[in-house]
Amino acid sequence: MSETVKIVRTVHDLRKITRKWRDRGHSIGLVPTMGALHAGHISLVKLAKKKADRAVVSIFVNPTQFAANEDLSRYPRDEAGDLEKLRTADVDLVWAPSVEEMYPLGYSTGVRAGSAAKELEGEFRPGHFDGVATVCAKLFNQVTADIAVFGEKDFQQLTVLRQMVRDLNMPLKLIGAPTKRDTDGLALSSRNAYLSLTERKIAPALYATISALAEDVSEGADIATGVANAKRKVIAAGFKKIDYIEVRDAETLGPATPESGRPLRVLAACWLGKTRLIDNVAV
DSSP, X not given: OOSSOOEEOSHHHHHHHHHHHHHTTOOEEEEEEOSOOOHHHHHHHHHHHHHSSEEEEEEOXXXXXXXXXXXXXXXXXXXXXXXXXXXXXXOSXXXXXXXXXXXXXXXXXXXXXXXXXXXXXXXXXXXXXXXHHXXXXXXXXXXXXXXXXXXXXXXXXXXXXXXXXXXXXXXXXEEEEOOOBOTTSOBXXXXXXXXXXXXXXXXXXXXXHHHHXXXXXXXXXXXXXXXXXXXXXXXXXXXXXXXXXXXXXTTXXXXXXXXXXXXXXXXXXXXXXXXXXXXXXXX
């Protein structure tokens, strides 16, 4: 384990390092993050290190994926803490560009996310996935990654990015890692820091509810009835508002058709106080 972690902030410096790796025949794994790292992120780093010769973690709070009603300045930031966690994880390189480096004066090109982005998060966060697709396309190109690792907690994001990589013939493989959870089932997320002590005790009810819904659907229960019951349970547990609880096709995020035998996924986004929690489970 190194005493310090190597960090670069310009594409020029990044490419100098990755070019040397390429010359030595090393493969490169990327873990894109917005910082405020937790154990879930570190599990992605460990997976990247297993799948590639070199592991790069990007830290960049991407302004283009925040909707007009979302507070970019409120997003948690802790670069010093992040670097210490990554040093312990023995990451090979941290790519931490500024906004000006990523979107210099005159920047005007973007990626329009595909069909998987239209509903669910796409309905409640207009433009979000266009920003995600654009920044990830840039990160993939900047790092020249062979693989990129994402957590399944943001399942729709992973689906959107898989669609982009396939449709644009990008030369890398995306790997989805299982959601890392606390002992009570709550999915690890940087946003959990916003929860009060009372809200934190309520929060695991979301995972418990959608897990029960997934089990019921797998046993043949009517989806509409199951979803309605799940929504009632979440509100009764103390959640303030539900953006969605849906059962969808796990590969396209289109309508669920259990009779087809295709894999299904339960996806949810609910408000607990002022904090919006998202989660998902396989059926």
